[in-house]
Amino acid sequence: MAANQEEQEQEQRRRLIAAATRFPLPSGCRFSYGTAGFRADGATMAPAVCRAGILAALRSVKLAGAAVGIVITASHNPIGDNGVKIADPDGGMMAQHWEPFADALANAPDPDALLQMVLQFAKDEGIPLGGEDTAQVLLGRDTRPTGAYLLDAALQGINAIVGARAVDMGILTTPQLHWMVRSKNKGVMASESYYFRQLIGSFRRMLELVPKGKGGDEVAKKLIVDGANGIGGVKLEQIKVELSGIDISVRNSGKEGEGILNHMCGADFVQKERVTPHGFNPEDVGVRCASLDGDADRLVYFRLSSASDNRVDLVDGDKILSLFALFIREQLDIVNNNGGQANKSLSARLGIVQTAYANGASTLFLKSLGLEVVFTPTGVKYLHKRALEYDIGIYFEANGHGTVVFSEDFISQLESLSNELSSQADIGSAQYHAVMRLLAASQLINQAVGDALSGLLLVEAILQYKGWSFQDWCGLYSDLPSRQLKVKVKDRSVIVTTDAETKVSQPSSLQELIDKETANYTHGRCFVRPSGTEDVVRVYAEASTQVEADGLAKSVAHHVERLLG
Ligand SMILES: CC(=O)N[C@H]1[C@@H](OP(=O)(O)O)O[C@H](CO)[C@@H](O)[C@@H]1O
Numbered sequence: 146m147a148a149n150q151e152e153q154e155q156e157q158r159r160r161l162i163a164a165a166t167r168f169p170l171p172s173g174c175r176f177s178y179g180t181a182g183f184r185a186d187g188a189t190m191a192p193a194v195c196r197a198g199i200l201a202a203l204r205s206v207k208l209a210g211a212a213v214g215i216v217i218t219a220s221h222n223p224i225g226d227n228g229v230k231i232a233d234p235d236g237g238m239m240a241q242h243w244e245p246f247a248d249a250l251a252n253a254p255d256p257d258a259l260l261q262m263v264l265q266f267a268k269d270e271g272i273p274l275g276g277e278d279t280a281q282v283l284l285g286r287d288t289r290p291t292g293a294y295l296l297d298a299a300l301q302g303i304n305a306i307v308g309a310r311a312v313d314m315g316i317l318t319t320p321q322l323h324w325m326v327r328s329k330n331k332g333v334m335a336s337e338s339y340y341f342r343q344l345i346g347s348f349r350r351m352l353e354l355v356p357k358g359k360g361g362d363e364v365a366k367k368l369i370v371d372g373a374n375g376i377g378g379v380k381l382e383q384i385k386v387e388l389s390g391i392d393i394s395v396r397n398s399g400k401e402g403e404g405i406l407n408h409m410c411g412a413d414f415v416q417k418e419r420v421t422p423h424g425f426n427p428e429d430v431g432v433r434c435a436s437l438d439g440d441a442d443r444l445v446y447f448r449l450s451s452a453s454d455n456r457v458d459l460v461d462g463d464k465i466l467s468l469f470a471l472f473i474r475e476q477l478d479i480v481n482n483n484g485g486q487a488n489k490s491l492s493a494r495l496g497i498v499q500t501a502y503a504n505g506a507s508t509l510f511l512k513s514l515g516l517e518v519v520f521t522p523t524g525v526k527y528l529h530k531r532a533l534e535y536d537i538g539i540y541f542e543a544n545g546h547g548t549v550v551f552s553e554d555f556i557s558q559l560e561s562l563s564n565e566l567s568s569q570a571d572i573g574s575a576q577y578h579a580v581m582r583l584l585a586a587s588q589l590i591n592q593a594v595g596d597a598l599s600g601l602l603l604v605e606a607i608l609q610y611k612g613w614s615f616q617d618w619c620g621l622y623s624d625l626p627s628r629q630l631k632v633k634v635k636d637r638s639v640i641v642t643t644d645a646e647t648k649v650s651q652p653s654s655l656q657e658l659i660d661k662e663t664a665n666y667t668h669g670r671c672f673v674r675p676s677g678t679e680d681v682v683r684v685y686a687e688a689s690t691q692v693e694a695d696g697l698a699k700s701v702a703h704h705v706e707r708l709l710g
């Protein structure tokens with residue numbers, strides 16, 4: 146072995162031992178890379194975050210030095226929590242087949258075990274350690290107080306891999322960081338100002354394409370946004386002056402003294418509690434409002450129904466998805482039915498992706514439009530992957546996380562059609578406008594991951610295009626009453642599900658009981674699954690009245706307790 150190579154190997158070993166020694170794993174601590182990466186009390190997270198740094202650098206080396214991302218956030222969870230997740234070079238979640246290694250690495254009991262694990266994994270996966278400039282990792286974090294400390298732990302993890310370079314992108318929304326990773330690998334400027342420019346520019350183009358006479362009055366342009374006292378509010382404050390054609394005021398904006406992150410506010414709170422967030426009052430009755438979560442990757446809309454209490458009419462992820470689907474279908478129809486010239490039509494497979502938590506009324510509505518609707522297990526990584534199988538894939542979780550993904554092939558079809566039409570002086574035609582709207586929408590909506598800021602701007606542009614009020618949108622269909630319950634059991638992994646989590650395969654007696662209970666209710670639907678982020682079993686039930694949905698959820702929860710308690 147060349148002396149130089151031996152030195153580098155020794156250096157690699159030394160660095161890994163040093164990093165692991167600096168952040169020892171407290172005894173009894175166990176991390177699991179779930180749907181949202183590692184997540185726990187922020188004060189206990191440093192060992193997992195440091196090891197996530199090592200992991201991200203290894204992933205970049207494996208992928209020939211392509212940029213990989215690390216986000217330090219615990220999303221909608223309380224301010225004391227924190228977490229870490231890794232973004233792959235395409236801006237999506239880390240490939241699932243690396244998750245078992247992520248778990249093993251995070252739980253390596255001591256520095257030597259960690260070193261052996263990394264060396265073995267590198268050998269098995271063919272990861273060449275010890276080279277120069279072999280990896281780059283972009284880092285972002287949200288506004289949590291433990292963020293700076295954990296960022297340092299992540300940096301030390303990354304620097305434990307020889308040849309890895311860490312780039313701190315600053316305090317960002319989660320989708321901004323995912324966008325930057327994707328952009329970096331596509332050779333686009335991966336800066337915040339470029340991200341903002343893309344959002345602002347494509348939003349402006351969308352508004353320019355609103356038919357004359359639509360677009361609504363000043364009241365329709367008014368929007369109040371609950372920023373969850375997190376980073377989304379901060380960023381929206383930063384760009385709102387540059388967004389013409391819309392009048393945004395931000396509450397719970399994350400400014401000093403305005404309130405606590407995610408406390409009595411934010412998309413998760415509004416969607417679960419169905420009441421106004423902190424900072425809203427009776428004067429807001431009837432105004433269109435939106436709510437972001439703590440890292441701004443979830444978005445829901447709401448309206449305070451009356452001045453006498455704080456209940457809201459909710460527009461959740463399912464209804465945002467429905468609005469997007471209607472809009473895109475309409476544009477495709479305009480493109481394909483205009484003039485009927487076959488050489489100017491677009492063949493596009495449009496697919497809708499939901500999970501079992503999607504309200505049954507939304508699925509019925511989408512299917513009644515003739516759309517293809519498919520289901521995946523819970524978790525963005527499953528939805529996003531499935532959506533990529535279409536020319537245009539639209540996915541949303543009911544809780545407000547989702548986006549619209551366009552295939553590269555479809556984008557080039559759009560671009561050549563727009564060139565063809567403009568060269569034939571067809572730029573005044575409805576067909577040309579529809580093509581331009583689809584192109585602008587593909588620029589506006591984040592292609593890497595669900596993004597509350599870009600989703601909000603697409604919603605606002607579509608409402609103006611359609612000349613729709615909140616009421617028009619909300620009235621697309623009526624949600625079936627539903628209830629979600631959590632059940633604490635000894636070991637939630639005992640439950641195994643199938644058919645996109647809609648059926649329990651083990652213990653089989655449990656599915657029989659669920660079927661029996663469900664049969665007692667009109668429009669009854671019920672499923673149970675172990676949570677991927679909390680130590681609970683979740684029960685979801687739907688029925689034609691709230692009392693019935695509550696009754697079904699409760700009786701099934703009892704069976705879960707009795708069988709697995
Ligand atoms: C019912 C529900 O809302 N589940 C959430 C929650 O997952 P669970 O596996 O249900 O704990 O957190 C995930 C990550 O944020 C999110 O993707 C998912 O939708």
Ligand SMILES: [Mg+2]
Nearest residue numbers: 220438440442
């Ligand atoms: Mg989030």
